[in-house]
Amino acid sequence: MIPAAFDYTAPSTVDEAIRALADAGEDAKIIAGGQSLLPVLRMRLAAPTSLIDLGKIAELRGVREDGEHLVIGAMTTHHEVQRDPLIAEHAALLARATDTVADPQVRHRGTLGGAVAHADPAGDLLAPVLALDGELVVAGADGRRTVAAAEFFQDLFTTAMRPEEILVEIRVPKHTGWRAHYEKFNRVAQAWSMIAVAVTVRTEGESIAEARVCLTNMGSTPLRCTAVEQALVGQRASAEQIRAAAEHAAEGTSPPVDGNADADYRRHLARVLTGRAVSAAVTA
Template sequence: MIPAAFDYAAPSTVDEAVRVLAEAGEDAKVLAGGQSLLPVLRMRLAAPTKIIDLGRIAELRGVRDEGDVLAIGAMTTHHDVQRDSLIAEHAALLAKATATVADPQVRHRGTFGGAIAHADPAGDLLAPALALDAEMVIAGADGRRTVPAAEFFQDFFTTALAPEEILVEIRVPKYTGWHAHYEKFNRVAQAWSIVAVAAAVRVEDGTIAEARVGLTNMAATPVRATAVEQALVGQPATPESVRSAAAHAAEGTSPTVDANADIEYRQELAKVLTGRAISAAVAG
């Protein structure tokens, strides 16, 4: 199907993009990598009056080392995130999760910020961002503001972004020396997660000193498995400790029912995948 007619703009700076978006009104759409928006346009599930393409804004691409944090430009592709040496060293969980996103073609076109802003609860980058206490830098007519991941994701496909605002970058604290793993379950290769678990741990002398665990597709937004984290810290990095902690994975979740799974199936799956993710992370 052919999309409905729309006007098109390709600003070269963030300030210009914000201005064009404000002038276009609430019926405008922002185009990042286009992997979510273009199919919607082709099926005419959306008919924006104007498309604002962020592809020409150079400052929105790349990963920067800013001391205690990494700043990831919103237009940085999945491919670049997956292969960036700074992310591999300081935020390995993001690289591992990004490697599971769709296929190489999508990873070359899709963007890290686009996936975050789209806020699909089955998307594979939301839970890692939440688990790592990422912060989202948002630009609007009144300047820039920073929103923690725990407040950014608000509901199905809903974030703290106002209609006239643009996600500029994602700031992630450094987890140097941590081990991480992303365990994803889907029925066919390259599909959305039915359930997935993002786990990062820091082990000292055989004991789990710190842990971060996030759950994908276990609620309308990504879920931080705090009960699992609390059960892990201070415990020996053994299969028994991991199994005991993973039993808490479904606490505080409210998974949806769809053609892939019901609530009980997803909750049990979350426990199994959490055990696998943490075990793999502990093993390094």
């Protein structure tokens, strides 16, 4: 199917993009890599009057250090995230999860900011951003503001961004020396997660000193498994302790029911995959 007609704008700066968004009105859409938006346009599930392409804004690309944080431009592609040495050193979980996103073609076009702003709870990058205590920097006519990931993801395809705002940066505290794993379960290769678990841990000797565990596609937003984290911290990283902690993984979840699985099966998967993910992380 052919998309409905729309005006197209490709600004070269963030300020130009914000002005274009304000001028276009409420029926405008922002396009980043286009891997989620273009199929929606082709099926006419959305019919914006104006499309504002962020692809020519150089300041929205790249990874840099800012003290104890990494700053990742919203238009940084998945392929760039996979191969960036700063991310590999200071935010390994994000690199591990990005490895599982779709296929090489999509990873060369899709962007971290586009995936985060789309806020699909089955998307693989929301849970890692949440687990890493990420912050999202958004820009609008009134300037820039920073929103914690825990507050940014509000509901299915819904974020804390206002209609006139654009996501410009993802800030992640450095997790240097932390071990990480992303355990994804899907029916076919390169598909969306039926469920996935993002884990990053800091160990001291044979014990787990700190842990972050988050779930993908177990609710309308990514979910932090604080009960699992509390059960892990201070414990020896043994198979028995990890298995016991993983039993808390489904607490407080509201998994979707669809043609892939019912809620009870997803809760079972959450417990099993959490155990696998933590075990893999501590031995990474």
